Ligand SMILES: [Zn+2]
């Protein structure tokens with residue numbers, strides 16, 4: 224790995240990860256990797272769930288290799304957040320033990336926190352995944368939640384990923400469903416990317432696109448095996464999630480893996496943070512949102528033409544309403560919206576509303592919609608308003624407001640620019 228790829232998109236892509244190991248002897252290989260790299264002091268980070276599952280074993284193997292391995296185990300079992308407190312805990316542990324590298328034993332939040340904290344401290348880290356529950360293992364961005372608002376920061380990818388297939392296969396079914404939901408969400412992320420590319424000339428990499436599309440399709444084919452918790456199928460899902468991280472690393476941001484479906488999930492995270500609903504796993508939210516956004520894309524295809532979009536008005540009363548809605552998180556949200564408006568203004572010259580061409584370009588996504596819907600259904604993903612503590616009015620509110628959380632252009636902005644967002648949401652929710 225690690226060699227540069229000269230791409231037709233004009234950029235050179237680099238695989239940032241030195242080793243990806245999915246094997247039963249992954250921990251032995253991890254210890255060997257640390258030895259070859261000459262690391263003496265290693266911080267092992269886990270939580271109360273992942274330490275007994277894999278952290279203890281990793282500690283044993285690393286200690287046998289005579290590395291010094293201080294351990295940080297978060298006491299939270301389910302509600303560890305990637306917030307300011309978790310980051311300062313890890314930064315303090317890095318500083319106190321003067322470690323050269325960290326090992327993140329766990330899945331989503333543990334990885335985001337360790338990725339962010341090690342990037343700040345300028346030391347590398349290694350991921351030891353415990354579940355195929357999300358696509359961030361290979362990613363170079365950290366999804367943090369500061370002051371309640373999910374913000375994605377550029378950080379670094381792990382230098383190595385070491386996973387044991389039997390551990391992944393023993394992950395709870397809900398975590399597998401979550402990983403599957405995250406992977407199926409790519410159909411929207413990719414469609415949103417194409418939308419921004421076709422309408423506004425946003426940078427697009429066919430190679431990264433295809434890599435992600437193929438990983439998503441391979442995931443759909445695993446659904447029968449995943450229902451049976453078959454280790455091979457779960458390994459396949461895990462590889463798809465790793466590929467997703469690589470595509471993000473190639474492009475330098477999460478564009479190929481995260482669009483309006485993720486923005487809905489971020490909105491629900493904010494509602495959970497502010498006590499308006501209970502928290503749900505990331506990939507479950509993404510998979511659930513994907514189904515609604517697929518319906519919005521179906522509405523988009525019925526529009527005969529696209530007219531010159533109406534620009535969002537970001538005036539004083541808008542800022543006031545943002546402050547009311549997001550509280551301490553409002554400045555981050557306002558900045559994202561101002562950035563999006565700037566982007567839209569700068570890109571006006573690129574505006575190219577060729578509806579026929581757009582529909583042709585989006586064929587691969589549209590053709591996948593039905594199969595993805597069925598696959599999510601077979602894995603037990605609900606598809607009706609009211610699931611995951613999101614009643615119909617909150618769902619409508621989500622689809623209305625999720626675009627506020629990111630500067631990235633998606634179908635939600637597209638429908639908004641056409642003056643069709645509210646009407647389309649009402650249409651898919653059966654209000655009209
Ligand atoms: Zn995700």
Ligand SMILES: [Zn+2]
Nearest residue numbers: 230232428430
């Ligand atoms: Zn490229």
